[in-house]
Amino acid sequence: MTVDLSLNYFALFGLPCQFNIDETALDCAWHALQAEVHPDRHAHQPDDVRRAAMQQATRVNEAYATLKKPLARAQYLLELAGGIDAQRLNANTVASEYLFEQLEWREAVEETRRANDADGLEQLALRLQIQTDAILTQLAEQLGPRRDFNAAADTTQRLMFLDKLRRQIDDALAAIDT
Amino acid sequence: MALLQIAEPDAPTAAPPKHRLAVGIDLGTTHSLVATVKNGIAVCLTDEQGRALMPSVVHYRSDNGIDVGFDAQNARVTDPRNTIVSVKRFMGRGTKDVPHIEAMPYVFEETPGMLRLRTVQGSKSPVEISADLLRALHTRAEAHFGSELTDAVITVPAYFDDAQRQATRDAARLAGLNVLRLLNEPTAAAVAYGLDNAAEGVYAVFDLGGGTFDLSILKLTHGVFEVLATNGDTALGGDDFDHRLYCWALDNAHISPPSDEDARRLQMAVRAAKELLTLSEEAPLRLRLASGEEIDLPLNRADFFDMTRPLVQKTLAPVKRTLRDAGLAPADIKGVVMVGGASRMPHVQRAVAEFFGQEPLTNLDPDKVVALGAAIQANVLAGNRQTDEQWLLLDVIPLSLGLETMGGLSEKIIPRNTTLPVARAQEFTTFKDGQTAMSFHVVQGERELVSDCRSLARFELRGIPPMAAGAARVRVTFQVDADGLLSVSAREANTGKETGIHVKPSYGLTDNEIADMLRAGIESANADLAARALREQQVEAERLLEAYAQALATDGDLLNGHERAAIDALVTRLRQAAAQQDPSAIADSIAALSRATEDFAARRMNRSVRAALAGHNIDELQHLQP
Structure with missing residues (x-):
């Protein structure tokens, strides 16, 4: 398929290509596009139309998921900015200055998890959120006015680490619930 | 030269679509x-x-x-x-x-x-x-x-x-x-x-049925029903409350292994008692066994609530997980809609009310x-x-999809609560020179070990062009459609060669098994197989012709003269075939026409995407900012 599949995700939703986005505008544009292409809108049509609808709806959802989450959005912007392949960023490698900090985080989560301490995990999740917010502000600077993509790549890597930690905390909390 | 649309006397006209049952x-x-x-x-x-x-x-x-x-x-x-x-x-x-x-x-x-x-x-x-x-x-x-x-x-x-x-x-x-x-x-x-x-707003649906439990959180905005997260237990429902009561009755009436018949009697009696306890404080369990022995056990609401409390508690774990996945707190929920017969039980309703801090909606x-x-x-x-x-339903995949990797671990490809439809592609390479096949194991579930997840399918990719180890790049695409059903396709990236996939579903039936059952079912019902096949094809042909006529009426300008003539020839061929009695000829003509219109369909879809975009240019979207 031609035109729309070559649009970048920001253009697909009619949004400016930048890290800080208007989430309400993104949601509205997503709904408007899905209202056209969602397979439910074409359920009574022949196979060829239904196939095209599924492909388009899939693409629109992928674009939305990428822009909706700050981490995926940052990775995507780095990719667009030229050559920093998000796949190659790795949550386990990090600049040495943050190594110690990450070690501490990992130990804290591991200990609290082993103690089955739900409140402790909730506390950690809260602290993690505060640090994540700070990093996002920094990232918006680097990807925005400063256009310092190398620094942004490092920051994104730190964000990936925090994101992974967040998922570990969630899994641990879910395990305690059950 | 612009093409004028002149309707031929027997050309498809865009009649208003018929009401379909x-x-x-x-x-x-x-x-x-x-x-x-x-x-x-x-x-x-x-x-x-x-x-x-x-x-x-x-x-x-x-x-x-x-x-x-x-x-x-x-x-x-x-x-x-x-x-x-x-x-x-x-x-x-x-x-x-x-x-x-x-x-x-x-x-x-x-x-x-x-x-x-x-x-x-x-x-x-x-x-x-x-x-x-x-x-x-x-x-x-x-x-x-x-x-x-x-x-x-x-x-x-x-x-x-x-x-x-x-x-x-x-x-x-x-x-x-x-x-x-x-x-x-x-x-x-x-x-x-x-x-x-x-x-409008964020709602939870608490659905406790006879055998399954679901909790979904949805955001309702201007005709869009967006599922934010879902969780549940497909082996928890009213049946389990019955079973708890059944075990209690066996113990208290001192019946040791009952006959199948007595077991059924008792199961029906406990279900009736459970339902009665929703309305009244007491529901003594009375029944006569096959031996003539009478059973009469006093039972009141408090007893029943006590013995089934762990089951009610069990519903709350998925509730908490759904909220966490949606990034919400109980207070963010505007209303809790109660669904399923078992949601009538007063202690279930009370637990929901306590958790969400509001009375559930039971109207x-x-x-x-x-x-x-x-x-x-x-x-x-x-x-x-x-x-x-119309309104729009945006639903999600309930359980993560993963692939088995080294050491029996599941690597997540599509995480739970991703909006459908969704596709993810992953690249794999060969580890031996000249390797022409690879095998995969797709699982579904949240656990790390493959053995703790549900095995969905094992499949083999064959016909990979022989190359040095690590040179072949096989791109495997996992597509989950709006029904939540998975399909897999694979392509070798260097040669573009579609690789053959042999899927062996771990659960479920193969297409051949279904075909056999269909045949057996139709034969035993003594239905006329040929007449049925013909009717089905004719209906399908009619459907396709109608859809194409409508497409032409709105987007006919997207086709040039040659394309239009080629498609029209196939339309005529299909119309002639549909008037005859040969279902396979109709099927062939249907396939030919829908192949020929595939590109047209894609262009129309692009046009509607552009139209949707045009309705939401950047300026306008910025007005929507809070």
């Missing part, structure tokens, strides 16, 4: 229902006695007859082994997956994939038994309409995995239904509730709301509504 079916663990939209209002279709609910019971008689629903109820006691209840709990499941299987009066067969039941009419798959339930509802609907019906929306628990969904769709195919959509039960309920109450019939929502959606999917009065 379509139903919504709630295929429940204890009861099933069929509903449709009549004069703009969703109604449940009733049997001759005016009953909407059909017990989900099938009796296979020794004289080869099959009774379904109320007609099969009495046989539950007299012929328990051949009278199947709660078959939904067996869909896409092996014997090890089913709780309390030891208390069931059936003869199970452990076959690879799904379990089977040995009956007087031979070995039956849960798919075939469910198809018998669906056939009864299909017949009920056709009697109402006085004409043939094929299109249906079938509801499934939101937390059903791929194997359970596939099994449900197979059952519908066996029952001669064209499945417009598999719709998640809580989503169907939200549609019925949301449209009825013009609801709709928890038994019917799912079928009504499905009917409303079926009506839309059949194309019976104008585009501007």
Whole structure:
């Protein structure tokens, strides 16, 4: 398929290509596009139309998921900015200055998890959120006015680490619930 | 030169689309229902006695007859082994997956994939038994309409995995239904509730049915029903409350292993007692066993609540997980919609009220709301509504999809709660020189170990061009459609060569098995196979011609003269074929026409995307900022 599949995700939703986005505008544009292409809108049509609808709806959802989450959005912007392949960023490698900090985080989560301490995990999740917010502000600077993509790549890597930690905390909390 | 559209006398004209018959079916663990939209209002279709609910019971008689629903109820006691209840709990499941299987009066067969039941009419798959339930509802609907019906929306628990969904769709195919959509039960309920109450905001749907539990959180905005997260337990429902009561009764009445017949009597008695306790404080358990012995056990509400409290607690774990996945707190929820017969139990309602800090919404019939929502959606999917009065359902995949990697670990490819449809591509390479095949194992579930997840399929890629180790790049795409069903395709990236995929489903039936069952079913019903095939093809041809005529009327300008002439020739060919009696000739013409219009369809879709974009340019979107 031609035109729309070559649009970048920001253009697909009619949004400016930048890290800080208007989430309400993104949601509205997503709904408007899905209202056209969602397979439910074409359920009574022949196979060829239904196939095209599924492909388009899939693409629109992928674009939305990428822009909706700050981490995926940052990775995507780095990719667009030229050559920093998000796949190659790795949550386990990090600049040495943050190594110690990450070690501490990992130990804290591991200990609290082993103690089955739900409140402790909730506390950690809260602290993690505060640090994540700070990093996002920094990232918006680097990807925005400063256009310092190398620094942004490092920051994104730190964000990936925090994101992974967040998922570990969630899994641990879910395990305690059950 | 611009092309003028001149309608030939026999050319397709864009007549207003006909009203198509379509139903919504709630295929429940204890009861099933069929509903449709009549004069703009969703109604449940009733049997001759005016009953909407059909017990989900099938009796296979020794004289080869099959009774379904109320007609099969009495046989539950007299012929328990051949009278199947709660078959939904067996869909896409092996014997090890089913709780309390030891208390069931059936003869199970452990076959690879799904379990089977040995009956007087031979070995039956849960798919075939469910198809018998669906056939009864299909017949009920056709009697109402006085004409043939094929299109249906079938509801499934939101937390059903791929194997359970596939099994449900197979059952519908066996029952001669064209499945417009598999719709998640809580989503169907939200549609019925949301449209009825013009609801906006974030709602939770708490759906405790006979055998399954779902909790979905949805955001309702201007006609969009967006599922934010879902969780549940496909082996938790009213049946488990019955079982708890049943075990208590066995202990207290000092009955040690009961006969199948007595077990069934007792099961029916405890269910009646449970239902009575929703209305009254006391429900003594009284019944007479086959031996003539009388049982009379005092039972009150407090006793029942005490013994089933752990089950109520069990519903709260998925509730918490859903909220966490949606990034919400209980106070963010505007209303909690209660669905499913078991949600009537007062201690369930109290637990929900305490957790969310508000009284749950119980102003709709928890038994019917799912079928009504499905009917409303079926009506839309059949194309019976104008585009501007449609709404949009954005649902999610309930359980993560993963691939087995080294060490028996699951690597997540598509995480749970991703909006559907979704596709993810992953690249793999060969580790030996000249390697031409690779094998994969797809699993579903949240656990790290593959052995703790559900195995969906093992497949092999063959025909990879021989290259040095690590040189071949095979791109495997996992596509999950709006029904939550997975399909896999693969391509070698260097050569672009489509690699052959051989999928062996771990659970569920192969297409050949379905074809065999269909054939057997049709033959035993003594139906005229050829006439049926011809009719189906003719209907399909009519559908395609109508759709194409409509497409031409709105977007005919997207085709140039050559393209239009080529397609028109195929239209003529199809119209001629449809007038003849050869189903395979019609099928060929249908295939030729839809291949030829594929590109046209893609262009039209692009046009509508552009139109949608044009309606939301950046300036306008910025006005929407809060």
